Amino acid sequence: QKEVEQNSGPLSVPEGAIASLNCTYSDRVSQSFFWYRQYSGKSPELIMSIYSNGDKEDGRFTAQLNKASQYVSLLIRDSQPSDSATYLCAVNKGGTGGFKTIFGAGTRLFVKA
Amino acid sequence: DVKVTQSSRYLVKRTGEKVFLECVQDMDHENMFWYRQDPGLGLRLIYFSYDVKMKEKGDIPEGYSVSREKKERFSLILESASTNQTSMYLCASTGTANTEAFFGQGTRLTVV
Numbered sequence: 079q080k081e082v083e084q085n086s087g088p089l090s091v092p093e094g095a096i097a098s099l100n101c102t103y104s105d106r107v108s109q110s111f112f113w114y115r116q117y118s119g120k121s122p123e124l125i126m127s128i129y130s131n132g133d134k135e136d137g138r139f140t141a142q143l144n145k146a147s148q149y150v151s152l153l154i155r156d157s158q159p160s161d162s163a164t165y166l167c168a169v170n171k172g173g174t175g176g177f178k179t180i181f182g183a184g185t186r187l188f189v190k191a
Numbered sequence: 192d193v194k195v196t197q198s199s200r201y202l203v204k205r206t207g208e209k210v211f212l213e214c215v216q217d218m219d220h221e222n223m224f225w226y227r228q229d230p231g232l233g234l235r236l237i238y239f240s241y242d243v244k245m246k247e248k249g250d251i252p253e254g255y256s257v258s259r260e261k262k263e264r265f266s267l268i269l270e271s272a273s274t275n276q277t278s279m280y281l282c283a284s285t286g287t288a289n290t291e292a293f294f295g296q297g298t299r300l301t302v303v
Contacts, residue, residue: 086231110289121281121294122234129289166233170288176222176241177288178249183233 079104082169084182093191097154101167101182104148109177111143112168113152116184122166126152157189194218197282197295204302210269212298214282222285223265224292225249225257227278234281240265272302 084101091097099113110129114122126141128134128150134141140153150169154161167182198213216223222241226234226249236249238257246257254276258266265284269276279299283292 084233112291121297122292123294124291127289127291168292172288176239176245176247178236178239178247179224179283179285179292180236180250181226181234183231 080182081105081171081180082167082182084165084167084185086183086185088186088188090188090190091157093157093159093189095157095189097157097161097187097189099152099154099165099167099185099187101150101152102148103150103167103169103180105169105171106145106148108148108169108171110170111141111150112170112179113139113141113150114166114168114181116164116166118163125165154187157187159189159191162187162189195282195284195293195295197280197298199298200296202298202300204269204272204300206273206302208269208272208302210272210300210302212267212269212280212282212300214265214267214284214295215263216265216284216293217263218284218286218293219262220284220286220293221262222287223259224283224285225255225265225267226281226283227251227276228281228297229278237267274302276300277302 282295
């Protein structure tokens with residue numbers, strides 16, 4: 079079982095719709111959770127971070143965390159063509175001396191104009 | 192402006208060569224990471240370091256080693272490059288477990 083799992087997609091939504099991206103993680107000791115966006119040929123960049131159960135909103139983006147279900151999601155409201163990218167779920171978990179950041183394989187999102 | 196810089200954007204090496212990928216960050220971050228990214232597989236962790244001279248294996252360390260002699264610099268070494276190490280390599284750094292990772296621009300390595 080992969081430590082962080084995402085549907086690879088592609089997920090296709092029309093412009094203005096809500097895009098829903100999901101992620102599950104296997105290790106209950108995971109402590110912090112992130113969503114990154116990666117455009118083709120570019121490096122990942124942070125969209126949202128979330129550390130406690132519930133919802134966190136930032137503009138058109140809402141991250142949701144449910145630690146009991148080991149589930150993280152990202153909602154994108156009013157999707158725009160510029161949101162077309164690969165979305166990576168990431169989880170930080172403690173190691174022997176520090177911590178490591180584990181990424182899912184990513185979900186490709188296409189927003190059709 | 193925060194910065195993570197990788198020494199090369201594109202690199203072509205021959206099978207069996209020893210390859211060094213360098214990464215430098217200017218944010219005084221304790222934690223640095225090396226990933227490789229392949230289509231359909233996402234970012235896979237090779238090695239990470241939480242302090243100078245401290246390193247831990249990630250999920251796919253075989254065929255790689257790392258060096259961290261100074262806080263700002265984290266090097267990835269391919270002891271004897273093989274064609275299955277052809278990939279995009281990404282370096283990242285972060286300050287704490289609750290802060291975002293900043294990425295370098297990536298190195299596209301081709302082993303022929």
